[in-house]
Amino acid sequence: MLRFIFSRLLYLVPTFLGITIVAFAFPRLLKGDPVLLMAGERGVTPERHAEISAQLGFDKNIVLQYFDFVGRLFQGDFGNSLVTKKPVLSEFLTLFPATIELGFVAIVIAALVGVPIGVLAAIKRGSWFDQLSMSAALVGFSMPIFWWGLLLIIVFSGNLGWTPVSGRISLMYYFPNVTGFMLIDSLLSGQKGAFLSAVHHLILPSVVLATIPLAVIARQTRSAMLEVLGEDYVRTARAKGMPARRVIGVHALRNAMIPVVTTIGLQIGVLLAGAILTETIFSWPGIGKWMIDSISRRDYPSVQSGLLLVAGIVMLVNLLVDLTYGLINPRIRNK
Amino acid sequence: MSDTTVKLTDAQIRRRMLAEFWFYFSRNRGAVVGLVVFVLLVFMAIFADFIVPHNPILPYEGMAKLPPAWAEGGNPSFLLGTDAIGRDMLSRLIKGSQYSMFIGVVVVSIALVGGIVIGLVAGFFGGWVDTVIMRVMDVILAFPSLLLALVLVAVLGPGLINAMIAIAIVYQPHFARLTRAAVMSELRRDYVAAARVSGAGNLRLMFKTILPNCLGPLIVQATLSFSSAVLDAAALGFLGMGAQPPAAEWGTMLAEAREFITSHWWIVTFPGLAILISVLAINLMGDGLRDALDPKLKRS
Numbered sequence: 001m002l003r004f005i006f007s008r009l010l011y012l013v014p015t016f017l018g019i020t021i022v023a024f025a026f027p028r029l030l031k032g033d034p035v036l037l038m039a040g041e042r043g044v045t046p047e048r049h050a051e052i053s054a055q056l057g058f059d060k061n062i063v064l065q066y067f068d069f070v071g072r073l074f075q076g077d078f079g080n081s082l083v084t085k086k087p088v089l090s091e092f093l094t095l096f097p098a099t100i101e102l103g104f105v106a107i108v109i110a111a112l113v114g115v116p117i118g119v120l121a122a123i124k125r126g127s128w129f130d131q132l133s134m135s136a137a138l139v140g141f142s143m144p145i146f147w148w149g150l151l152l153i154i155v156f157s158g159n160l161g162w163t164p165v166s167g168r169i170s171l172m173y174y175f176p177n178v179t180g181f182m183l184i185d186s187l188l189s190g191q192k193g194a195f196l197s198a199v200h201h202l203i204l205p206s207v208v209l210a211t212i213p214l215a216v217i218a219r220q221t222r223s224a225m226l227e228v229l230g231e232d233y234v235r236t237a238r239a240k241g242m243p244a245r246r247v248i249g250v251h252a253l254r255n256a257m258i259p260v261v262t263t264i265g266l267q268i269g270v271l272l273a274g275a276i277l278t279e280t281i282f283s284w285p286g287i288g289k290w291m292i293d294s295i296s297r298r299d300y301p302s303v304q305s306g307l308l309l310v311a312g313i314v315m316l317v318n319l320l321v322d323l324t325y326g327l328i329n330p331r332i333r334n335k
Numbered sequence: 336m337s338d339t340t341v342k343l344t345d346a347q348i349r350r351r352m353l354a355e356f357w358f359y360f361s362r363n364r365g366a367v368v369g370l371v372v373f374v375l376l377v378f379m380a381i382f383a384d385f386i387v388p389h390n391p392i393l394p395y396e397g398m399a400k401l402p403p404a405w406a407e408g409g410n411p412s413f414l415l416g417t418d419a420i421g422r423d424m425l426s427r428l429i430k431g432s433q434y435s436m437f438i439g440v441v442v443v444s445i446a447l448v449g450g451i452v453i454g455l456v457a458g459f460f461g462g463w464v465d466t467v468i469m470r471v472m473d474v475i476l477a478f479p480s481l482l483l484a485l486v487l488v489a490v491l492g493p494g495l496i497n498a499m500i501a502i503a504i505v506y507q508p509h510f511a512r513l514t515r516a517a518v519m520s521e522l523r524r525d526y527v528a529a530a531r532v533s534g535a536g537n538l539r540l541m542f543k544t545i546l547p548n549c550l551g552p553l554i555v556q557a558t559l560s561f562s563s564a565v566l567d568a569a570a571l572g573f574l575g576m577g578a579q580p581p582a583a584e585w586g587t588m589l590a591e592a593r594e595f596i597t598s599h600w601w602i603v604t605f606p607g608l609a610i611l612i613s614v615l616a617i618n619l620m621g622d623g624l625r626d627a628l629d630p631k632l633k634r635s
Contacts, residue, residue, distance in 0.1 A: 018474030147607025
């Protein structure tokens with residue numbers, strides 16, 4: 001197992017280097033002088049221009065600049081935001097819990113709803129439930145989620161007045177930021193209604209973000225289940241007179257879950273891309289909205305580091321999925 | 336028995352393959368519905384300029400925010416109502432189909448051609464060429480596609496063409512991987528060795544001998560990418576990084592409509608519905624194509 005982990009880690013090194021090169025190249029590929037771009041409309045004097053260039057290392061050899069960049073990354077220095085002047089890493093870390101919270105709840109919804117639907121559809125193959133749920137899954141899979149979010153706002157916030165339109169919690173409540181996760185912090189604060197308010201704010205965005213993963217998981221579960229149900233050991237279990245519930249629950253489901261767990265893990269990239277849209281629609285203060293705002297404000301150090309951090313996170317999660325897969329399935333490990 | 340075997344001409348073989356394809360494709364009812372809707376969309380896109388009832392980018396004075404014709408206060412000459420500044424909804428939606436189909440075709444063509452060439456080279460030559468190419472593909476795939484597309488657009492500048500280029504770059508590794516995998520499994524087959532022995536050069540081997548036998552999965556992937564391209568281009572438009580106003584692109588229309596979500600439902604509903612219907616139709620078609628082109632599924 002150690003060898004497996006080590007070989008996976010080694011495999012990631014070139015990808016990681018590639019990601020740093022992309023992030024490094026980004027501000028240098030932009031049209032125009034980065035220093036002038038950073039200065040904005042006010043412009044800079046030639047002396048100040050030279051000073052900033054030297055400060056950012058733009059006057060050095062490009063290869064040296066790259067090593068500088070990577071070296072600073074390893075010291076946790078991701079540069080400063082042009083807008084707030086604060087370190088990008090600390091901004092990222094403040095906003096990241098909001099995205100994790102949203103993404104986590106979304107993937108839990110997607111798995112809790114998607115897996116049972118897929119299992120039922122497979123067991124009752126060809127039934128009206130199968131046809132209906134798989135049609136719904138295809139619609140979910142094809143959904144422009146930015147529009148879906150707007151529709152839900154029209155219905156649930158506009159017409160019914162059930163849910164708020166934006167933000168993470170009602171302004172009525174104020175409590176210290178302990179974990180950054182609103183659901184936990186509101187409980188810790190002990191204020192009446194705070195937790196409910198947080199749930200209220202979370203529900204629409206997480207349903208919107210869950211839509212596509214839910215559809216993917218339901219479809220994947222169904223096909224994995226169908227495949228397993230056709231296997232010999234399932235037939236043997238049935239032939240032995242085992243109750244159907246046990247055949248499906250123990251023999252089939254456990255084996256069908258392996259590809260499904262992988263699918264769930266691989267949804268993380270989809271979730272982060274979806275978070276960009278969902279957070280924009282619901283004014284959710286997470287990293288998706290932050291990236292969009294940084295791009296439109298031309299806050300390039302933020303975009304650069306955000307790109308790097310997001311890709312790094314996706315890479316790490318994929319590694320974890322890989323390792324879990326190896327843990328469950330020895331055949332993969334020893335290949 | 337040799338006297339009873341019939342020698343088929345190439346055209347006959349092709350016709351039989353097509354018939355077999357249609358047999359499997361048409362068994363999937365959803366796929367046929369998807370195909371019909373898709374053909375209608377293509378038709379609408381090609382003849383958009385002739386069938387629009389009004390000028391899609393011209394605001395009609397005093398006609399702003401008219402509801403659809405069947406609703407109270409609707410005007411029969413504006414069937415689906417008008418938008419915030421009095422442009423005809425229906426005309427804009429029809430014109431929008433032109434953008435979406437154009438985006439799909441261009442993105443898939445660039446990604447397909449690029450991916451095939453890169454994948455063929457990687458799979459055919461192997462060794463360090465393969466390693467370098469595939470590591471670069473891994474890097475592209477490490478980024479969430481929409482995020483990378485957004486950043487590429489930030490580099491290239493917002494606009495429809497740049498958005499299409501960005502999306503194509505992001506999709507291309509999927510085609511490269513598929514082609515490479517198919518090439519590597521085909522390379523071991525006898526027919527390739529036979530072609531090589533009879534003196535076929537590398538280029539002929541790659542494009543004429545091997546490529547036609549790898550097309551199935553590529554076609555399926557192309558269909559799926561077509562629908563994702565429509566979706567992602569609309570998302571970029573919605574975020575203000577795709578087609579720019581007053582273009583009647585569906586995502587851009589949605590972005591302009593955002594402030595009216597609670598007051599004028601039709602301005603928001605129709606463009607999104609158009610995106611959903613197109614994407615759904617193409618995905619339905621993709622499912623059918625996979626059934627018809629995947630030999631593993633055929634046997635079961």
